[in-house]
Amino acid sequence: MGRVSTVVIRSAADVNALVNSGAARGSNARVIVFLALGGIFLDAYDFSSLAYGMRDITQQFGLSPVWAGIVNASIMVGAVVGALFGGVLVDRIGRYQVFMADMLFFVVAAVGCALAPNEFVLVFFRFLMGIGVGMDLPVAMAFLAEFSRLTGRGSKASRTAAWAPAWFTATSACYLVILGLYQVVPHEHLWRFTVGFGAVPAIAILLVRKKYMNESPSWAAQQGDLEGAARILRESYGVDAVAEPGPPEPKKASGSFRPLFSSRYRLRTTLALAVALAQTFAYNAVAYGLPVIIASFLAQGPLTTITASLVLNLGFAVTGGLLGIRWARRGAWRMTVLGFAVQLASLVALAVIGKPTGSLAPAALLSLGAFLFAQAWGPGAHYMTFASLSYPTSLRGVGVGFNQGVLRIGSTLSLFLFPVLASALGTGVFWVIAAAPAVGLLALLLIRWEPVGYDVDAEDALTASST
Template sequence: MSHDPSTTGVAERPNKSAVLRISIIAAFGGFLFGYDSAVINGAVSAIQEEFGVSPGPLGFAVASALLGAAAGAFFGGRIADRLGRVPVMKIAAVLFLVSAIGCGVVESFEWLIFWRVVGGVGVGVASIIAPAYIAEIAPASVRGRLGSLQQMGIVLGIFISLAVDAWLAALAGGSGEPLWWGLEAWRWMFMAEAVPALAYLIGAFTIPESPRYLVAEGRADEARAVLTDLQGEASATERVRLIQQTLRTERKPRMSDLKGRMAGLKPIVWVGIGLAALQQFVGINVIFYYSNVLWQSVGFTEADSFTITVITSVTNVVVTVVAIALVERVGRRRLLLIGSGGMTLMLGTLAVIFATAPLVDGAPVLGPTAGPVALVAANLFVVFFGVSWGPMMWVLLGEMFPNQIRGAALAVAGFVQWIANWVVTVTFPALAAASLGLAYGLYAFFALVSLLFTIRMVRETTGIELEDMAD
């Protein structure tokens, strides 16, 4: 999926309130992305007990949504080029809605996996559509901040889903206890997602189509009207002209466009793949998918584990606000470097704590000193991730590729991001059963790799127009 060029010869006069409203609605896909991904955290132990599954299949169930997300990310851009950005948002909203209800009423473990995959397709589509759409309607001067709304939506979705999980579990007296209509609390955790899914669907009916898509479909007058509302008439006329000029020299992106001399791909494509994979290989989603089980396994109660998880998600929201404030001022690359260094230290600390903790019945138990240190290190890890690799990866993927390969490159990077997420998620239960120290040592290694990768491979994109991005 291609993006709208932002270069104009006319000074921008953005209608900030209109641009912000539209961007927030688009980023609501990110909210559902975060909600759907993390909601299973509070249900993991109850699902294991309900269906009597071992750690391997349990890990697959938690990660199953990510397989759907990989498919949604890979094909979402092509579908959006054919149907339009807004119709695809509506499709994603419906997928979230039916998945939420399906997961809540399932009677078998296999059907739970099926409905998680359906929701995952919605997650994958939303993960690609939101940053692409925002980049196409946003003025260049605020593109980084508006692009960061995707990550803000994700972390708010994570926070709300974990808060809802904690509230429902407390109301029922446990995630596996019955609540309303005889359905267990964990089922209501999933079905609660129907509310934001409906809100996203309704919101999608209130926003305009991408100007870039409208021009590509021969609807230049409609595109000019949209841009006039968002940026003023003079700027709109110039942008439509530039879009038309770009489209005349472009053809539809193909995977063959990504071929290059660096192991078969262009170097910039490898940078995108590296960013997408390393964002997940540092193990961030272990915190949000498994933290309840993790903290219970080292001696905390279920209630305390829910509280810790909610506090961590609040921390994630706060630091994402900080990242949005800093992205244009500090720059994408510098934030990545700061984040990588901090994550390496915090993950290394967690690895040492878990590796040296005494074992009781084969599980590490944290003492009065190690427990608080581990909690602080885990939350500081979230801080360093949330201010850097969390939002910056999405911002960079939305803007770093040249126009002629952006659609194909974004599809590949999005696919890799979800596959990497799946690998980390599905392997954690087995890794944790073997050694938590080993698991966090592995994540610390990849955090160090992310630092070296950024130093060597990532270039700054702050202030560079989309039209000026090069291979």
């Protein structure tokens, strides 16, 4: 791509305006977006890799339902810690350094889980894996928002929504890996090889980071480093940017959760949390419990369970996620409302069907598929839109980190409770899960905030004065 004429930047607002307008579009910037999505790919793979193996892990280590819940939930406990501290670090020390650190967590944790001799070691490394996952989402969403234009193709809304197909592609890839390993690996060790394989893409990302990865120009400018922002624009965008600092700008608050509850952001924070908690409770119970649902409730064998999980994720979730990128311009609020409505109907159908026999089995699978399809283009895609695009650059890390930290508490609860409730209630558990999208719908109807297409970065100066 040829270089554009020289652009003079005198403030952080100039950098934001340049990126938001779409005038700065370089090949390296697209690679950075791809690498950020690669981090999300790892998050999903690591979550999914043990979901299928939970039955084997339970048998191998002789776990009770409570201990199975602890193993399931340990990654979420780590993610709470990683999200809260990672969000603060993303705003204080920058996006680049945090991204590099969490890649190392993925490598060490994947190998540690694969070699775990007992449930105690497994819980420890699952916890470390969770820290990596928790740190990754605030930094990945910051990169996606801050290396994208405000509207049009490749917009902030489209790229933040792109996290959903990346997530579901990783889930599908995980089941493809399982399907391949199923043919050559002893079945009792299948989960170990699957989890360990997660270190491979993490190492690949680490190897290419030096050539392409860069700091966010918006964050650098917001820190007062206009020279650094100009350099990033030259290196990553091919924009001939020159820094000519204007009058000193007021120092923006960095790494504090307090502004999230100021009068300007209070309702946005509340809605983002409500949508996040509602979607995560339902999704974790259904998606991470998918192998259990298919194998136990639908009474299918191991190979059918793997194949059905793959088809549901690849056919419904990935397709829905790709459509979600295209539909993102229609607005996060509208698409999330529609998504929750479809999920509510799907869960009610599963509860009514119960343990299916004969012709009802395809209906149950279609209901699961509809749930995943709606998740991918609705609440699953846009809960991150609400969390990322409701705050300007100075608050984006802590905004996403706080959202993820609280969300992971809900995720921990759902992952711990699902094995226990499924054991006690059977298919009646779907009635409990159905409450989640109902709550999400209520929150959206009460707070009608639309972040798509809104220039939230223009609020940074106002944020400084209010804090």
